[in-house]
Amino acid sequence: xxxxxxxxxxxxxxxxxxxxxxxxxxxxxxxxxxxxxxxxxxxxxxxxxxxxxxxxxxxxxxxxxxxxxxxxxxxxxxxxxxxxxxxxxxxxxxxxxxxxxxxxxxxxxxxxxxxx
Amino acid sequence: xxxxxxxxxxxxxxxxxxxxxxxxxxxxxxxxxxxxxxxxxxxxxxxxxxxxxxxxxxxxxxxxxxxxxxxxxxxxxxxxxxxxxxxxxxxxxxxxxxxxxxxxxxxxxxxxx
Numbered sequence: 564x565x566x567x568x569x570x571x572x573x574x575x576x577x578x579x580x581x582x583x584x585x586x587x588x589x590x591x592x593x594x595x596x597x598x599x600x601x602x603x604x605x606x607x608x609x610x611x612x613x614x615x616x617x618x619x620x621x622x623x624x625x626x627x628x629x630x631x632x633x634x635x636x637x638x639x640x641x642x643x644x645x646x647x648x649x650x651x652x653x654x655x656x657x658x659x660x661x662x663x664x665x666x667x668x669x670x671x672x673x674x675x676x677x678x679x
Numbered sequence: 680x681x682x683x684x685x686x687x688x689x690x691x692x693x694x695x696x697x698x699x700x701x702x703x704x705x706x707x708x709x710x711x712x713x714x715x716x717x718x719x720x721x722x723x724x725x726x727x728x729x730x731x732x733x734x735x736x737x738x739x740x741x742x743x744x745x746x747x748x749x750x751x752x753x754x755x756x757x758x759x760x761x762x763x764x765x766x767x768x769x770x771x772x773x774x775x776x777x778x779x780x781x782x783x784x785x786x787x788x789x790x791x792x
Contacts, residue, residue, distance in 0.1 A: 598780070608770060608783035654722065664735055665710065665777040666724040 565590050567657050569670035576645050577678050584640040584673045586655030592616075594660025597631065597638045598667065602652040614638065616660070645677045681705070683784030685771050691790045697759040700787045703752055704773030712772040712781055713746055713756050722770075728754065729777050740765075761791045 566589040576582045588597065599611040612622060614631050622629045626643045642649055652674050656667040684703040692698055704711050712727040726736040728748045739746070743762070748754040758765055768788050772781040 600783070605785075606768065606788070607785045608772075610780055610782055613780050661778055665727060665729075665774075666712070666735060666738075667714075667722075667781060669722040671721050 565668040567670035573674045575676045596658045598656040685784035695760045700756040702771030708773035710774045714770040716768040
C-alpha cells in the first residue's frame, strides 16, 4: 500500500526565515514518483516538482529546494528566505511507477503561514 | 496555454438534487482524473480515464456517483441524488499520459444543503 505522511500540520514563520516541510512515504515499489503541490488560499493546486525513485539528486529552483533520501524514505521541501506569498497548504504526493495505477496518494498537507 | 477548465466553480444545491460537474482537460492530454478534497479525508482519487476509457473507478463512493468522458476534451462527474456529505471541493486533473505529471483545474466547491 502507498502512504504519505506529513507529520507537521501547521507551521508559522516570520518573513525571510527558512522553513523545511517534511514528507515521509511508504511504498513497496522500486519505481515510483514523488511530487509536491502548493494550494494557495485561492484554492487551486499548483504543481511544484516531480522526482522519480532513481534520481536522488537534490534540486534547487530559486528559493525552493528539495532533498530526496531513499534511505529514510523522505522527500523534504525547503523554502529559503520565505515570503508572505509562500503562505499556502503544501501537499506531498506519491505515485506508483510505470505501468501501475496512475493515481496520486496525497499526504494530509502542511499549512504554512508566513508573517510579515 | 489554457490549463484545466472546470465548471461551475461554485455550486450550492439541496439534498436530493442532481449535480453535474464539468471538466475540460489541457489540449493534447489523454489522461483525466477526478479527485475530491474534504477536511476529513483529504485529497482522494475518485476515478481516472485514459484515452477516454475509465481505468480505475474504485474511489467512486457509491452508485450515486457516475463519470463519463465522451471525448478527449470533456468529462463530467454526476451525483444523483446529492447528499450533504457530498459537500467538498472536486478537482479535475489531466496529464499528457498515464505516467506524466498531473495538472489540476481550479476545482468546483460543492455545498449540498
